[in-house]
Amino acid sequence: MTERRIITTNRAGVIWSGITWACVLLFLPAGLASMAMQTLLPANLGYPQLDAPSGVPVWLNRTVLVLDILVFVIPPLVVTLANKKAKRLGHRVKGVVAGSWAVAGLVAAIALMLWFFG
Numbered sequence: 001m002t003e004r005r006i007i008t009t010n011r012a013g014v015i016w017s018g019i020t021w022a023c024v025l026l027f028l029p030a031g032l033a034s035m036a037m038q039t040l041l042p043a044n045l046g047y048p049q050l051d052a053p054s055g056v057p058v059w060l061n062r063t064v065l066v067l068d069i070l071v072f073v074i075p076p077l078v079v080t081l082a083n084k085k086a087k088r089l090g091h092r093v094k095g096v097v098a099g100s101w102a103v104a105g106l107v108a109a110i111a112l113m114l115w116f117f118g
Helices: 009-044 058-088 094-117
Strands: none
Touching: 009 058, 009 094, 058 094
8 A cells, every 4th residue: 555645734835935945046047048148149130249339239139128127027926926825825935035026126227227328
């Protein structure tokens, strides 16, 4: 006979709080995707780097800016959803959600400042 393990609500809450913390690691592939978009997207379209003084079209700069912000909004959304599940099970992780949204806001602010004051 096989034993069946019963996962209690308390144990599930602990698991979901761990998943919430692990979701913060999604910022690593988000950063890699952002760097790849800033270098590879213009290169694949035949343009120089975005910060080059020669003719990079405005639409390409805007596309990379919007994609950069969108890529960095995905990890806080996942962290928020995982924390919502952990909170429902009684194990809320307080600082992770605020920290992840702060990182996304900081990246968006830096990207917008570089766009406008460049």
